Amino acid sequence: MDRRTFIKVSAAALAAPALVTSRALADTPKLGKIAYQLGWVKNFQFAGEYIADANKYFEQEGIAVDLLAGGPSVSAEPIVISGKALVGQNSTDNTANAVAKGAPLKIIGTNYQKSPSSIISLTKTGLKAPKDLLGKTVGIQANNQVVWNAFLKINGIDPASVNTVPAQHDFTPLVSGELDAFFGFSNDDVVQLRQKGQDVSYLLMADYGYPMFNCNYLVTEETLKDKAKRAQVVAFMRGAIRGWQEAVKNPALSAQLTVDVYGKGNGLDRAAQEKSAAATNELMVTADTEKHGLFWMTDKSVDETIATLATAGIVARKDLFTNEILEEAFQGKTTL
């Protein structure tokens, strides 16, 4: 997820054709082939899509999907607009900012009903509430500066009373004691730190006046209008929903596919990935998704998200978000 980005300028590469599974050679599914730009390097965060690929859900929906790895300097918006990927994933504030600057994009569903954005610290630091941040040194990635400022504002903290310094996605300065707190994800960074035996606590921003869904699927407006492309997006989302339904039930499978297949050879730890996958469930599955299905964005959560973005100085209109693809995908059902 590009929250940890330290050089967030833009976009990623298409996976080389050679890297696409050989299935693509056999026969192209009836709706053809698309690319999905992931929001971070291939880790547990995209387990649903791995399962949809491995279990041939995408194929059964009539589509072939290239999963394009993201990373610290990759953001999905330019990639999707340039047409290198039909669908992309990025955080709400990033996409809203891009749209405010004229990017013709729509958010068609969300991975996380509740944002995992957190302020993480060693438990012994005693950071129990936002006010404890006064006088502390906090590492914030350039990409999360906007979110951080809004969080301080909502909690009535003067930014000048906190020493904010740049950070990347390496939490070493927290452990070495150079920094008191760090911006990270509850389902990822917190799990990784604990896996390494660090006693850490975190303030989940969502619990402190910062409600926002996060990590969304985005497409261009033109894609929604184009009949063929729209059918591809619906098929992709159907596959993704089926994959994520499975992932929610089976964190071990998520971890296995992540470590042994899609992120193979890149040094991911199976136990940590499985714990992260399990921790992701509480962000994805809520009363709202039980009622409407995964990825659904209720009116209430859209309103809350827009209000939160406004605090961060980002103007987002309600029509940035649309459930129309999900409606077509679910066809009145709540699971597939």
Add this chain to the structure above:
Amino acid sequence: MTAATLARPLDRLRDLNWSAILYATAGLAALVLLWQFAVLFVSSGNGTIPSPLQIARQMHSDGFAFYADAASYTVSAAFRGWLWGNSLAILLALVAVAIPFLERPILQLGIVSYCLPIVAIGPLMMILFSGDTPKVVLAALSVFFTTLIGTVTGLRYVDRTMLDLVHGFGGGTWHKLFKVRLISALPHLFAALRIAAPAAILGAIVGEYMGGTETGLGLMLVNSQQAMEIPRTWAIAVVASVLAAIAYAATSLVARLMTPWAREVSTDIGGGLHAKAGGQGDWAMAIASAVGSLGLVLFVWWAILRGFSVPPFFGKGPVEVWNYLVDPLMGAQNRAQLMREAVITIRDSAAGLVVGTVAAVLVAVAFNLWGGVERAFMGVAIALRSIPLVAMAPLVTLVFGRNMLAVVMIGAIVTFFPTLVNMTLALAQTPARSRDLMKVFGASRLRTLMTVQIPSALPALFTSLRTAAPLAITGALLAAWLATGKGLGYAIVTTAAVSDYEGLWARVALTTAFSILLYALIGLVERIVLKAYAN
């Protein structure tokens, strides 16, 4: 490059200096021991600084294949980048020398390619290209300029009598180019290729670190950092520097085999430009060509955005950037903001350049006075150069903090290496006759150094300064991202984070312009100083 020995390549190989290898091993061992003891007895930063032993244990438990698989992917991209970057550089160098009219624009574009902030350009590459092409292009960009300049310099520093001879026998430009210049350019070319090899590897790793890759050392670095696998993060850095050292050594070996007549030649980057621009200053011509070059750069900028149909939402051309600066509503505020950031970046670059250069000159002098030290630590210096700084950021901020000290250290680390290599070679190349003369007159080693060697190494010092200047700016940008959060470097990432792409491109253009100006400024000082010395 007179024929020093006529030994055949294999003889040359045989007298590979075994004592040099011994010294290098001793230097490395000393460093590793010092490191081990520092971690054991001084500080391990709450367990965040691994000792060499811990790193070795990590590598052992991960197994050889773990690193080899990722490294082979990285090396493959680096090698293709090396091949493309160098081929293009050599080709354009030939064109520049054969068609003098094209020389200046070619060299100017080369300088621009060298001065572009990679961190802003990398993501653009990911939009322009697919697969691992962005990494290949970044590796190619990392080698292009140094090889271009090395080749141009080599092609030009040819023995005049040889050219006259070919001319006398009726040979034309092309004969001269292929029969004389190419051969005599080889030592300079190899000097450039030698530093190109580690640069290509570092370029590929940085590209992978930015994302969009399926595997590779850079991606492994991202994962190990995030998973707090600290010894593995360091192990990856070790693997990167070992690869770079191997690439450097292999190129040196090939150079020895193919150009047995050549003594070591300094990398001499920028010498080519100096020779050309050093003539009697025709100011009108200089200004005309500067304007022409600026126009060329702006055109290439525009053409790349158009040619690759970069989405206009992201890719802002010269016109949009100009509007950003002169906008009636926000222009004044934008300019003031840019100015504030620029002042910080200029200050940080200057500090890094000065400290890095002074340190490099002092170490080069130490190397010259005590040959053993050079042989022991040159290899270490080369290996250190290839460590991706992003991997070491937590160490840098832990040890040096996040203020001016950290800025100076990062800038110095980035500029130190090329100056050290150039100055060491230049001090060693003082005409033997001058040194013998000093000896005859009973001058001390130090006196010879001060009165003969250092003055004769001055051109190399300026060459080094010019090479280092754009690097110093890169260092200032790095320091902003990694440590301070102030200046153009940080603004480049924050503008990108909020999709303020006009702001981003304006800063990229400004940073590039600074690099070029600093480069030109040093060239100017160089001419003045060298002229003063000549008189």
